[in-house]
Amino acid sequence: MSDRQPPPHDGAAGGQQGPWQHNPSEPSPNPYGQQAPYGQSGIPSYPGSGQPDTAAYGQQQPAGMPPLANWGLRAASYVIDTIVILVPYLIVRFAVGGAAGALLGVVIGLVGTLGLSYMEGTTGQTPGRKAIGTRLLRESDGQVVGFGLAFGRRLLHILDAIPCYLGFLWPAWDDKKQTFADKLVHTVVIKP
Structure with a gap:
């Protein structure tokens, strides 16, 4: 038998710690590569940040997050966005009539949904959100969500409708003012 022991396997050569490993005796590195705001966790501050408003978001609000939009503001922007799509749909549907009108109505609905998703994903605002003054942002870092996530969120609103539209009412009493989607x-939807 050899008295040579293999070095402990830690993934790095020569027994050194690799950059992907964390030494439990050291403080946890910030995943964003910057100092934590206000000496808190590694959550970056939101655009236009100031002191964190933990009263509006419970203890889970990231530092510098603007106030969350209440249910009434969210509902008003949703109504405006619905009207933006519904009016052209109804005009084409009944002006053309028949199967052609129904098909064009579906096309208008799809194009309207894709357009709203694009606006929401790139700017955080749809015409309704812009009129009301709210924005849709990622909860983790306060950035816009992108087209894919905005479109997927619109599809997931089906889950908000399934239990008697309970998911659409959920922001009225939820700490984070979020629907199921x-x-x-x-x-999150904010009111800057």
Whole structure:
């Protein structure tokens, strides 16, 4: 038998710690590569940040996050966005009539949904959100969500409608003012 023991396997040569490993005796590195605001966790501050408003968001609000939009503001922006799509749909649907009108109505609905998703994903605002003054942002870092996530969130609103539209009412009493779709994709609606 050899009295040579293999070095402990830690993934790095020569027994040194690799950059992907964390030494429990050292403080946890910030995943964003910057100092934690206000001496808190490694959550970056939101655009236009100031002191964190933990009263509006419970103890889970990231530092510098603007106040969350209440249910009434969210509902008003949703009504405006619905009207933006519904009016052209109804005009085409009944002006053309028949199967052609129904098909064009579906096309208008799809194009409207894709357009709203694009606006929401790139700027955080749809025409309704812009009129009311709210924005949709990622919960983790306060950035816009991108087209794919915005479109997926719109599809997930089906889950908000299934239990008697309870998911659409959920922001009225939820700490983070989120619908079920918001919770699944980790988004929040803010009132800057």
